[in-house]
Amino acid sequence: MKTKHTVTPASFRPRKPQDLIGHAGRVAAALVAKAERVKLSGGGPMKLLLYGPPGVGKTSVAEMTALALCGGQALAIEDFNGREITLETVRRWMDGLAYGSLFGGGEARIVNELDRASKESQDLLLTYLDKLRPGRAFLGTSNLQLDLLTERLQTRFQVWKIAAPDTGEIAAWLVRRWKAPKALAHEIALGCGGCVRAALADLESAMDMEAVA
Numbered sequence: 001m002k003t004k005h006t007v008t009p010a011s012f013r014p015r016k017p018q019d020l021i022g023h024a025g026r027v028a029a030a031l032v033a034k035a036e037r038v039k040l041s042g043g044g045p046m047k048l049l050l051y052g053p054p055g056v057g058k059t060s061v062a063e064m065t066a067l068a069l070c071g072g073q074a075l076a077i078e079d080f081n082g083r084e085i086t087l088e089t090v091r092r093w094m095d096g097l098a099y100g101s102l103f104g105g106g107e108a109r110i111v112n113e114l115d116r117a118s119k120e121s122q123d124l125l126l127t128y129l130d131k132l133r134p135g136r137a138f139l140g141t142s143n144l145q146l147d148l149l150t151e152r153l154q155t156r157f158q159v160w161k162i163a164a165p166d167t168g169e170i171a172a173w174l175v176r177r178w179k180a181p182k183a184l185a186h187e188i189a190l191g192c193g194g195c196v197r198a199a200l201a202d203l204e205s206a207m208d209m210e211a212v213a
Contacts, residue, residue, distance in 0.1 A: 009178060009200040009207070014060040021173045021196055022165030024057035028064050031160070035068035035137070039106060046137035047129055049114070049154065052162035054143045055197030059112055061162065062139040066108035069137050077108045082116030082140075090124040097131050106135045114140030115148035122153045129156040164194030174203060 014020050017028035031048065038046060046069060050058045063077070070076040080089075093109070111117070117125070129138060146154060165173075167189040174185035180203060188206070192199040 008204055010204040012200060014057065014064075017064065020057045020060060022169040023163040024061055024165070024196075027160055027162055028057070028061040031061060031065040032068045035065045039069050039071060039135075042134060044134050045132040046108075046139070047132065047157050048137070048139045049142065049149075049157035049159045050139065050162055051142040051144060051146055051159065053164045053194060055195035056162050056164050057196060058141040058162055059110070061160075062110045062112075062141060066110055066137055066139060069106040069135075070108055071106065073106075076106060077110065080109065080111045082111055082113040085111060085114070085117040085121045085125075087118075087121055087124055090121055090128055094124075094128050094131070097128075097133060106137065108137035108139065111138070111140045113143065113145075115142045115145040119150065122150050126152060126156060129153075165196065166194070170194075170196065170199050174199065178203060180206075 017025045017032060019025075020028055027050075035046060037043070046065070048062070048065065050061055052058055066077045067074065132138060140157065142149065146159075167186070170189035170192065171182070171185040174180040174188060175182055180188070184203075184206060188199050188202045192202060
């Protein structure tokens with residue numbers, strides 16, 4: 001029987017690079033290490049754009065990187081969706097550029113689906129990113145919709161593509177992490193199209209059906 005404390009496939013949230021599959025895990029390891037170096041050295045701001053198919057771990061990579069830069073202070077990280085990024089939002093961020101961190105370390109903003117921000121907001125983001133201070137980070141994600149981001153905005157970022165894991169990587173992970181039968185893991189991996197989130201949802205459904213039976 002599941003308890004409220006049981007981590008199920010649908011509720012699983014990666015916490016470290018080793019929790020991610022394939023390319024996402026390798027990118028996370030590289031960016032977490034980079035963020036830790038930036039934090040120790042007091043180096044310049046991090047401006048990262050992660051793009052790739054849906055459900056491969058882009059948001060998790062961004063969160064791990066931001067957390068490393070902020071010294072584990074989750075309260076120093078703000079999360080947004082691209083649709084929330086209005087001119088007023090960016091102006092508020094710019095007003096706060098003159099002030100130090102409330103948390104004594106780094107601060108980070110993560111914007112998922114940055115490509116959904118309006119062109120006007122993207123134009124103002126250019127100024128914000130140019131003025132971003134050391135110890136702060138801006139991390140955007142995009143589901144392969146870079147053509148919806150202005151070319152000028154793209155030039156402000158270090159761009160990282162996160163490729164989908166292959167069938168074998170997903171199947172092996174389902175067996176290793178969730179003790180899924182090999183035949184079921186292979187079937188799920190074939191059907192999810194490289195989307196880890198979909199694979200976890202399918203595994204959850206299979207586990208629920210088995211529990212009912």
